[in-house]
Amino acid sequence: MIPLSWYLLVAALLFSIGLYGVMARRNAVAILMSVELMLNAVNINLIAFWRYGSVLSPATDTPTTGWAWAIFVLTVAAAEAAVGLALIISVYRRRDSVIAEELDLLKN
Amino acid sequence: MTLEQVIFILVSFLTLGTGIVVVTNRNLFHAALAMMASFLGVAGLYILLDAGFLAAAQLLVYIGAISILIIFAIMLTRRMMQAREASFNSQSGLGLFTAVATFALLAAVIGQFWWGVDAFNGRPDVPDTVLQNTVSSLGKAFVSPEAYVVPFIVASVLLLAALIGAIYVAWPTVHAEDEA
Numbered sequence: 001m002i003p004l005s006w007y008l009l010v011a012a013l014l015f016s017i018g019l020y021g022v023m024a025r026r027n028a029v030a031i032l033m034s035v036e037l038m039l040n041a042v043n044i045n046l047i048a049f050w051r052y053g054s055v056l057s058p059a060t061d062t063p064t065t066g067w068a069w070a071i072f073v074l075t076v077a078a079a080e081a082a083v084g085l086a087l088i089i090s091v092y093r094r095r096d097s098v099i100a101e102e103l104d105l106l107k108n
Numbered sequence: 109m110t111l112e113q114v115i116f117i118l119v120s121f122l123t124l125g126t127g128i129v130v131v132t133n134r135n136l137f138h139a140a141l142a143m144m145a146s147f148l149g150v151a152g153l154y155i156l157l158d159a160g161f162l163a164a165a166q167l168l169v170y171i172g173a174i175s176i177l178i179i180f181a182i183m184l185t186r187r188m189m190q191a192r193e194a195s196f197n198s199q200s201g202l203g204l205f206t207a208v209a210t211f212a213l214l215a216a217v218i219g220q221f222w223w224g225v226d227a228f229n230g231r232p233d234v235p236d237t238v239l240q241n242t243v244s245s246l247g248k249a250f251v252s253p254e255a256y257v258v259p260f261i262v263a264s265v266l267l268l269a270a271l272i273g274a275i276y277v278a279w280p281t282v283h284a285e286d287e288a
Contacts, residue, residue, distance in 0.1 A: 001110065001112070001113075001229060001230030001231075002112060002113055002116050002156070002230065002231070003222075003223075003224075003228060003229050003230070004222050004225075004228035004229075005218050005219075005222040005223045005224075005225075005228070006116065006120075007153065007157070008214075008218045008222060009215065009218060010120045010123065010124065010153070012211055012214035012215060012218065013124050013127075013211060014123060014124060014127050014146075014150075015210070015211075015214070016207040016208070016210050016211035016214070017124065017127045017128055017130075017131055017207070018127070018131070019203075019206065019207045019210055020131055020203050020204055020206075020207035021130065021131030022203075023199060023200075023202070023203030023206060023207070024131070024196045024197060024199065024200035024203035024204065025131065025195060025196065025197070026194065026195060026196065026197045027136060027195065029136060029178060029181050029182055029185070030130075030131070030136060030139060030195070032178065033130055033139060033140065033143050033178060034130065034131055036143065036147075036170070036174060036178075037127050037130060037131075037143070037146065040146070040147065040150045040170070043150070043162075044150060044153055044154075047153075047154055047157050047159050047162060048157060050157075050159075051157045051158055051159070051231055051232075052228050052231060052232065064242065064245050064246045064249045064255075067159065067161075067162065067242065067246050068246060068249060068250070068255075068256050068259075070159075070162055071162070071165065071246075072259060072263055074165060074166075074169050074170075075263045075266065075267060076263075076266065077169075077170075077174065078169055078173065078174060078267070078270075079266050079267055079269075079270035080270075081174045081177050081178065082177065082270050082271065082274045083270050083273055083274050083277070085177050085178065085180070085181040085274070086273070086274035086275070086277040086278040087277055088181055088185065089181060089184055089185070089278045090277045090278055092184075092185045093280070098185050100197075101197055
């Protein structure tokens with residue numbers, strides 16, 4: 001028997017690890033990878049609440065809300081990865097760098 | 109401690125341990141490989157939560173597609189395969205503090221509302237037939253006007269727009285004209 005709180009704790013830890021990566025890494029690709037970790041943590045929460053929430057809602061009408069949202073998160077993550085990597089490649093062509101601190105085109 | 113709990117702990121350690129490698133490893137390629145292992149651990153958690161279809165989708169979309177995209181980006185940009193430069197910025201201490209504070213806040217909320225609550229101590233017993241029907245009812249929900257047909261279509265438009273936008277942004281000649 002695994003309590004719900006275990007899943008929530010694992011998801012919270014994964015989210016915090018991803019948050020640290022987003023804030024501390026210099027490389028844009030590494031930041032993107034950390035964002036993917038955070039999205040995964042959210043999906044764990046959605047599925048855990050779907051599975052344990054069937055205590056509250058009757059099992060007769062299979063609740064699909066958690067799944068549907070998890071799949072939408074998956075879709076948005078795929079779109080985000082595609083656009084993010086295209087931007088990184090485009091920026092790399094112009095600036096010869098993917099370090100987030102060196103990208104100050106809008107500064108002046 | 110039951111076998112299920114042991115498996116859960118092992119899968120969680122895989123997920124979190126490789127997650128830490130993703131954010132700390134200086135070699136980006138190794139970080140990307142660790143990210144694939146972390147996604148595999150998340151798929152294992154889905155299986156423990158009786159969501160086999162999502163585990164398969166996780167394997168296909170994250171490990172099959174997104175990881176390969178990221179590895180391509182790592183290999184297409186020079187200087188990234190070697191770790192000669194610092195991999196953390198000057199705010200990494202502040203970032204660590206924020207991450208720890210966020211986790212403390214989340215853990216406090218979890219401890220307040222879900223820790224040791226009897227109703228959530230184990231997965232509720234749901235008949236196998238209901239769990240097996242989840243995929244088909246999800247498919248029906250995606251095309252039913254009462255459920256998710258509008259978000260479903262918006263998601264497909266989003267994917268199309270992302271695809272076209274990615275091609276446009278990464279197209280070489282567009283920017284060559286700008287800079288001339």
